[in-house]
Amino acid sequence: MRVAENGKAQRRARAEGPAAGDPLEQARRLLDAGEPGLAELSAAVGLSVSHLQRSFRRRFGLSPADYLAQRKLGSLRASLREGRDISAALYDAGYGSPSRVYETGAARLGMTPARYRAGGDGEDVRWSLVYTVLGQALVATTQRGICMVELGEDADALEARLRDEFPRARLQRVDAGRDEFLAPRVRAVAEALAGNAVEVPLALVGTAFQKRVWDALMKIPSGQTRSYAELAASLGAPRAARAVASACARNRVAVVVPCHRVIRGDGSLGGYRWGPDVKRGLLARESSGQAPA
Structure with missing residues (x-):
């Protein structure tokens, strides 16, 4: 049945x-x-x-297999968000059995399909507000690692962003210094925001391409920058500069995933989720070799 469908799809394409x-x-x-x-x-x-493998990755930023997996995952996400039955959503997205999405898709969803459909229902997210050298930051973590670092002076607005991102998760605000699980993670984030080299466990949830971009960002040395086009080329996808910019905009982990180190080809700053002044200050301090004051 699948072979016949593929044959029809080829003739149609x-x-x-x-x-x-x-x-x-x-x-x-x-x-x-x-x-x-x-x-x-x-x-x-x-x-x-x-040749197909190399050229397809260069053009679209993903291998054919990854492109297909991302397309199927996108279809699954849309169906789950519409409230469709999980079994029907899995079948319509092209997964031959529920085990396939748990093996390949759940990691990219960041949770099981049932939890994703329910807006993160059942996921435990602990969070705290902490004052750092960059001002107030909200740090949130799952059992897998840091899932969000947001900057801003309005505590209510920071909490609202967290709730928008995880609308039905079990969100627990804790005092960072009084929680043995969260405390060391908050300290690690504070050190990272201060410009110190520390290991911060991360739980990054995104598409395959977004994760490749975020991994590449973390390899840019402090004090250096890359243009969107340069970063795309380094991923073997020179035409994907706009997709790189979109992935940077979707980064939820301020500074630790250093999307501030990506600028436009003409040397101008480009956009930044936490504002141009923060981006300008970070780049100036990193280029001078100083930690933020």
Whole structure:
């Protein structure tokens, strides 16, 4: 049944004009329409497997397999958010069995499909407010690690952002110094915001491409910057500068995941979730080799 569906999807994608002269665009359309294997995809677009792999990653920032996995996960997310039955949502998204999404998708959802559909229902998130060299920060963590670091002087606004991100999770505010689990994590974040090199356990939830961008950000040395285009090129996806900028905007962990080190190609700052003044100050202090004062 699946083979027949893939064959129909291939014929349909070939017939849809714009992709016809571009094998990579044709490959993307085939992945959007069905679930062809790599060898099948290679034969359909007339490229060798290795050439297809390299070129597809360069164009779209993901391997064909990762692109397909992300497309399926996006479909699953949409169905779950609409309140659809979990089994039906899994089947419609293309997962052959519930075990497949638990093996591959749950890590990217950050929780099980049932919890995701329920807005994080049942997830434990502990959080605290702490004053740092950059001002007030909200630090939130799951059992896996830090899931949010937000900066701002309005405590109510910070809490509202946390609740927007985890609308049905069990949110527990604690005094950082009185919680043996949260306290060392809050101290580590405070040290990181002060510009000190410390190990901070993270629980980053995002798509495969977003995680690649965030990993690349954490490899940029303090005192250096990269343009969005340079970061995209370093990921083997030189045309994905806009996707890189979008991933930076979706970063929820201030400074620890240093999206402030990415600027525009003309040298201007570009956007920053926590404001241009914070970004400008961080870059100035890092370039001078000083910790924030």
